[in-house]
Amino acid sequence: MSAEKAISMAQINGSLSEKPEKKDEEWTEIISPRTHLFDLPLRQLWNYRDLMWLFVRRDFVAQYKQTVLGPLWHLIQPIFTTIVFLLVFGKIANIPTDGIEPRMLFYMSGITVWNYFSGCLTSTSTVFLTNAAIFGKVYFPRLVLPLSIIISNIVRFGIQFLLLLALMIWFNFQGYPMKISFHWLYIPLIIALMAGIGLGLGIIISALTTRYRDLAVLLTFVIQLAMYATPVAYPLSYLRGKPYRWLIEINPLTSLVECFRYALFGKGTFDMQSLGYSVIFMVVVLFIGVLLFNKVEKTFMDTV
Template sequence: MDDITQTWDLEIKPKSSLLNINLKELWHYRDLMWLFVRRDFVAQYKQTILGPLWHVIQPVFTTLMFLLVFGKIAKISTDGIEPILFYMSGITIWTYFSTCLTNTANTFVANAPIFGKVYFPRLILPLSVVMSNIVKFGIQFLLLFVMMLYFALFKHIPIVFSVNWLLIPVLILLMAGIGLGCGIIISSVTTKYRDFAVLLTFAVQLGMYVTPIGYPLSYLQSKPYKWVITINPLTSIVEAFRYSLFGKGTVDTGSILYSVIFMIVVLIIGAIYFNKVEKTFMDTV
């Protein structure tokens, strides 16, 4: 019998290093990623009455709560920004980060049945979480812009369009990168230690208060614990986001650079740990 030469359309090889990320393969599976994006967005509200309107209701009620607690009770200044716009802007960008982090942190555990049946680049799933949350962020940012138009028309608070608006996509990219990096690290750890999934809930709640969402960074100038807020890499991003929109805030190049370096470091650590756990996680999940 003559030898038959076989050719393979796909050859799966073990990773040669822990930092081996095949970007070409990720691009090849981009259609699958968009299917996961659609699944994440549609399935979340498939059996709800209000559906995507929850993306509007949530920031509205959270803004009202912040207005009551930080504005009326604590009477904390908002750097000359209309309080509702101040709180809503911080909540909008924080919500994007927190959802990226919490949803990415469940990657291995939540999708174990899929991982055990078919091959595809595992990083497709956490990337799809980041992309699907961009849609949710877009809805909430549109709500924020509508509120800015309302105050411009009826309260005579002008919308200042400037070159700073071009920074917004960069800031969103930083938030996405930090959320993705931290999320895949936690996802890798929770395959063996489920306690981290519980701790993450507390960490996200605590993180909202050590990030200037309900108060400006300038409010902490004379506070002895200002350094705790300053070392938070999200602080400069939130302040820069408000500065881009309203032209007011405490922003400097050094703090933004610190956030960029932090994002790069957590992405590298996340990629290394993700590749390490990926080889054996089906035995521990």
């Protein structure tokens, strides 16, 4: 080997052995584990709002994908349920409707607000199980998914509420005057309380279903029974003097359903103390739910 080649090879080896200079790197986001159960990633939830809307769209579109009627099922379901209630509770059992006429509006109002709560609770309760594949592949604040479920169910509630308003307007021209008052301002508050209770109970159950899958099956049965423990098909006043009325009154959803009807029709049982009880229940359930959610999300991939 000539001297010139030896020198050039030494220069190449020397250049390869030199360590590259470190450049300052600026990270756009640092992911670190949360150490406290009370940590709420509110800023991250806002930063991931676009992802939340994608999940909302996914939930709304995927539910009725490859169906013939699609979103029309949001209208068909409350209509048929109302007809069944009208026959069973109205015609056969002849249960009064607290002076709300026609009876169809009484039943549909209860079904509309109950469907929102049951939809939030049912979908949120399985959020860990149904989205385990997504959780295991990419990072994002886990609360994005439960919140997207609440929002997507608001869309469904809006469709059914518009159907209820359309019926109220139609019956207005049939001799049943429609009453619009400032009590309608209570409706957003009632829906927010329903959403909070459904979210709180849902994430509590979702945290438990990572270990106990039976709860997901049991929940569907419990929701069906809970509807009859809530004044959806009957007014609270119908239970006056009944020894088991207190069982219905301790249900935090009772006051919300009654207030919803009172806001729409100006008739029914409206009690600020009962409404306050529902607010306290929602705060407690949400608090417990967030604690369990923060605890379980660290280890749930090991058990799902």
